[in-house]
Amino acid sequence: MGRGPSGAPVAAYGRAMRDLSPRLPSSPRLPSSPGFWRSPLRGPWFTSVLGTVLLVGITVLFVTGLVSYAAYNPGLDPVNDKTPDKGILGFYLFAWPTDPVWLYRLTQGVHVTLGLVLIPVLLAKLWSVVPRLFTLPPVRSLAHGLERISLLLLVGGALFEFVTGVLNIQLEYLFPGSFYPLHFYGAWVFFAAFAVHAVLKTPRALRNLRAMREERDDLVAPRPAAPTVTRRGALWFVGGGSLLMFATNAGRSFDGPLRATAVLSPHGGPEPGNGPNGFQINKTAAHVGIDPAETREDTWRLVVTGRAGTVRLSRAELLAMEQHSAALPIACVEGWSTADQWWRGVRLRDLAALVGHEDDPPDVFVESLQRRGAFRRGALRANQVADPRSLLALYVNGEELSPDHGHPARIIVPAAPGVLNTKWVARLTFGDLG
C-alpha cells in the first residue's frame, strides 16, 4: 500500500485500482489478458439483456419444476415420491387439484418448451461472460473467492439441469442415476447459486439497461476486432435461435397438424397411428412387459378392496355398471401432451362406493399388470377419486382401449401427470394413505 502526497485516502484509491487492473496485458495470447478477447459484442449491455431474460425465464422454469413435483402428490404415498429424502425441500407441497383439467398440460408444457427455448439465451450469456472465467488474480478477496465458487455451482448447475432435461425427454438415460432425484436436487443446488447471483447482479443489470451510454467494463474488449454484426443484431441472432427452438417444439403440446411441426423433438411429428386409439403413447405394452394372456376377457379380473371387503370384477361386470364420459388430455412430464380425448368407463368414486366408501371417497392405491416401470404402482388422493370425471376408462374416443393405451382398463384423472393415469390396471385399494 503506497502513500500518496495527501495521505491515506489516495493510497486506498490506488490500491482499489490495482485490484481491478490487470488491464493492459503483457501477452494477449493468454485468455487471462483482456486483449485476448476480441469480440466487439461483449459488454455490460449485452450481458445485462441476456441476464434479465434468464432471470425471468429460469424463475419460471424453477417454479414450474416445483409445481410438477407437487403434481405427483409425493406426500401421499412413497410410490409417488422419487425423492423421499427431500426434507425441507418439500416445504411447499400441496394437494394437487383436478381443475382446470389442462393444468399439468400447461405447467409442464411451459417447463419443457421454455427450457428448450432458453438454451440459445443460456449459451449466449455464458459466451458473453467467459473472459471473467480467466480473470487474474483469481481471488481478490474472501467475498470474491466465495462468489467464484458459487459461480461454478451456477454454471455447472445450469448446464447439469439443461443437459439432464434434454437427455431425459429423448429417453437417453446417460446421466449417473435416476432422472427424478438428479433433476430435482440439481435444481435446488442450481437455484441456490442462481438466487444469490440474481440478488448480486440484478441491480447492476437494470442500471446497464437504463443507461444510454456503454459503461466501461472488464467485459468490453480493449482492442476489439472490427464488427461483423451490431449488438442489437447479435440479440436478434440469439432471439432467432430461440424462435427456432419454439417453432420446432411447441407443437408437442397439441395433436394433428400442430404436432407435425415439432419435426425434431420426441413425440413430435406424425401420430403413432390412425383412428380413435391413434394418439400419443407414453410406454407401449410390449415395453413394460404386458403379457397378452393376462389381459384376455376370461383371465383379467379387477380386484377392488375397501373397508367393506374385496370384490373381483370382470370386464363385462364393469361394463354392466353405470358408464360415464369425460374429455381429458394426457400430459407427460417429458413436456408433450395430447388434446382432450373422450374417455368412457366407470367412475372411481362408484368403485369406491362398491367396497364400502359410499359418501366419502378416500385415497386409492393403484397397481398395474406392468412388469417394469417406475410407476407401475401409483397413488391418487381423495380429491382426485371424488372428481366425477376421474374414471377407470374402458373406451376412448368411442372404441375399446388398444393394448398400448391400457386395455382392458386404465385410470384417467383430470390434471394428473401422465404416469399417474395407470394403464393395465389390476388392483385398486381404497383407503386413507398419506
Place this chain on the structure above:
Amino acid sequence: MKRVRGTYGLRVTRAGIGSPFQILLLGCSFALAGYAGLRLLADDWLGVVLWFAGAALLHDLVLLPLYSLADRVLTRGTATVHRRERTSYVRFPAACSGLLLLVWFPLVGGRVDASYAGVTGLSAEGFLTRWLLITAVLFGGSALLLAGRLLRSATKRRSPDVH
C-alpha cells in the same frame, strides 16, 4: 478527517475480505446448496460431481473455444473474399443447425433408435433426414434473403439513372 479515516478503514477490510453482505448472502446460498447437494450426491457421488464439473468444463474449455474458432475461420474466409459484412448470412444458419444438432444429437445421431421406437411406438427414423432438410432450408433461406437484398440495392442504385 474522521469521515475519511472511516472510509479508509472500510477499504482496508474490503481488500482482504470484501463485502460482509455478500459473504452473508453466499453463506446462505452454500447452506442451501449443501443441503440439496448431499442428497444429490447420495447415490453415485463421483458420477454426479463429474457431470456437474464436467458440464461446466466441457462447455467453457471445449464447446465455446470450438465454435469461437469456427466463427473466426468463417470471418477470415468472408474477409478474404472482401465480403465480411455478409458473414451473418452464413453464421446464422450454421449456428441454428449446430444448435439443433447439439440438442437432439441422441435422436439425430440414431443413438436411441431402438429404445425410442420400442417405448413410444413411434418411428425413430427420419430425424437425421429432417435435420439435414432443416439445415438446407436455413441456408437456402439465408441465400434467398441475401439475393433479395442485393437485387433491391442494385435496383435502387440503378433507378436514379433511369430518370
